[in-house]
Amino acid sequence: MTASDIDWPASPLDAADxxxxxxxxxxxxxxxDPDTFAPxxxxxxxxxTLPALRDWLLAHPRAFTARDEVWRELTRRARLHGPAxxxxxxxxxxxxxxxxxxxxxxxxxxxxxxxxxxxxxxxxAALRDRVDLARDAPYAALCRAAFRAGYALxxxxxxxxxVDNVDHVTGPRTPAMPYGHPDLLVQRAVGLxxxxxxxxxxYIDIRLxxxxxxxxxxxxxxxxxxxxxxxxxxxxxLADALAKGLLTGVTSQQTAEELAHQAVxxxxxxxxxxxxxxxxxxxxxxxxxxxxxx
Numbered sequence: 001m002t003a004s005d006i007d008w009p010a011s012p013l014d015a016a017d018x019x020x021x022x023x024x025x026x027x028x029x030x031x032x033d034p035d036t037f038a039p040x041x042x043x044x045x046x047x048x049t050l051p052a053l054r055d056w057l058l059a060h061p062r063a064f065t066a067r068d069e070v071w072r073e074l075t076r077r078a079r080l081h082g083p084a085x086x087x088x089x090x091x092x093x094x095x096x097x098x099x100x101x102x103x104x105x106x107x108x109x110x111x112x113x114x115x116x117x118x119x120x121x122x123x124x125a126a127l128r129d130r131v132d133l134a135r136d137a138p139y140a141a142l143c144r145a146a147f148r149a150g151y152a153l154x155x156x157x158x159x160x161x162x163v164d165n166v167d168h169v170t171g172p173r174t175p176a177m178p179y180g181h182p183d184l185l186v187q188r189a190v191g192l193x194x195x196x197x198x199x200x201x202x203y204i205d206i207r208l209x210x211x212x213x214x215x216x217x218x219x220x221x222x223x224x225x226x227x228x229x230x231x232x233x234x235x236x237x238l239a240d241a242l243a244k245g246l247l248t249g250v251t252s253q254q255t256a257e258e259l260a261h262q263a264v265x266x267x268x269x270x271x272x273x274x275x276x277x278x279x280x281x282x283x284x285x286x287x288x289x290x291x292x293x294x
Contacts, residue, residue, distance in 0.1 A: 020091025122149020193263030
């Protein structure tokens with residue numbers, strides 16, 4: 001079955017389900033190899049198609065370790081390996097997405113497909129960026145994001161103020177100024193040398209923009225674990241700077257010089273580590289590096 005052979009439904013969830021069916025049908029259905037996971041996850045030893053794996057997870061609702069491992073791998077592939085794995089993740093979650101959409105659509109005065117579309121949008125946003133795969137229960141986090149998106153639309157449908165009554169609304173009507181916006185604190189941290197300039201955008205993307213760490217690490221050419229450690233050290237420095245008032249007050253010349261010296265030392269250390277890694281790579285025989293790259 002190809003995309004051109006499908007009579008695409010109008011419903012977003014039905015369309016996603018049809019795309020999943022196309023990806024997982026014979027003769028070459030998408031599968032997850034059991035070798036992908038640790039041996040103690042509790043998953044079957046044989047490779048399963050994604051629909052079969054979905055059925056297995058539904059039949060084993062208390063297989064928490066297996067579910068976490070499956071969804072970490074699905075989310076990682078959706079973030080790094082293209083649209084097919086995004087569709088695969090949506091299809092694997094389809095029973096929950098339909099349940100949320102049906103629940104939220106009960107008594108809804110608008111088009112139920114709008115609720116389904118919001119549920120799907122919330123799931124995709126979390127799949128793309130919002131869920132931290134280092135935390136437990138990634139699937140639960142994805143499902144919460146999907147439900148909240150649909151619930152927000154349902155709430156908006158019944159919460160409005162008519163023009164006739166707008167004069168009776170209490171509270172301020174002007175938007176609040178973004179005093180102390182985090183971006184400004186990050187920029188000041190860069191200016192003081194607390195945050196290295198090359199780390200500014202990755203830090204903003206992940207900590208403030210809540211982007212997926214996997215794609216940022218791939219862009220930087222480092223491992224996810226290395227980037228997590230780097231961000232953790234930045235968090236510590238920023239917390240210390242905030243506690244000392246360095247980001248919100250006047251910084252003395254002596255403190256500024258000390259921060260600049262620390263920044264130079266970090267840069268030299270990072271450059272030195274990169275140079276050592278390069279020399280080690282140069283000394284490894286070509287046959288070995290070819291085997292590692294395979």
